[in-house]
Amino acid sequence: MCSLPSLSFGQSPPIKLEEFTSIAKSQLSAKSYKMLEHVSIQYMENNSKKGKLKSVTALLDDLQQDLSDIRKARAQNRQPRPAQLPGSVLETNPLDREKQIMQWQWEKLDAIESGKTFTFNEVIVYKLKLQLLWRLHSFNAERGAQVLASVVHPAERKED
Secondary structure, three states: OOOOOOOOOOOOOOOOHHHHHHHHHHHOOHHHHHHHHOOOOOOOOHHHOOHHHHHHHHHHHHHHHHHHHHHHHHHOOOOOOOOOOOHHHHHOOHHHHHHHHHHHHHHHHHHHHOOOOOOHHHHHHHHHHHHHHHHHHHOOHHHHHHHHHHHHOHHHOOOO
């Protein structure tokens, strides 16, 4: 962990995911590295529900349940009732909502690693935070507008 750059929410990612993976592979045991490979901010395998990944898996499961409720509420024309996410995320546009959700995840990950120095949990949280930074960094207003235009007006799509 000492050799990795520090991470702050909203900053440009200071290291590529591939670089992190390479460093982790050279520093971790084969068993720990294999566990780390299955860690993702988007999806955690069901066998991660115990041991070192339990708190991270619970966080991601709670988030997925809240997002599912938000989608169902929209389809059923009712007010969503997220169990974990703050209600303020419901009051913004989709891009700001996504950023607020990522900020919420970041804060929850901070709480998971709080007080734990040089542990495998800290490595797991680092990877998840790095994935959040790369996702946040991938947001681009111009590209987003182009994608939206191609969906809303598919016949007007220009050939590249």
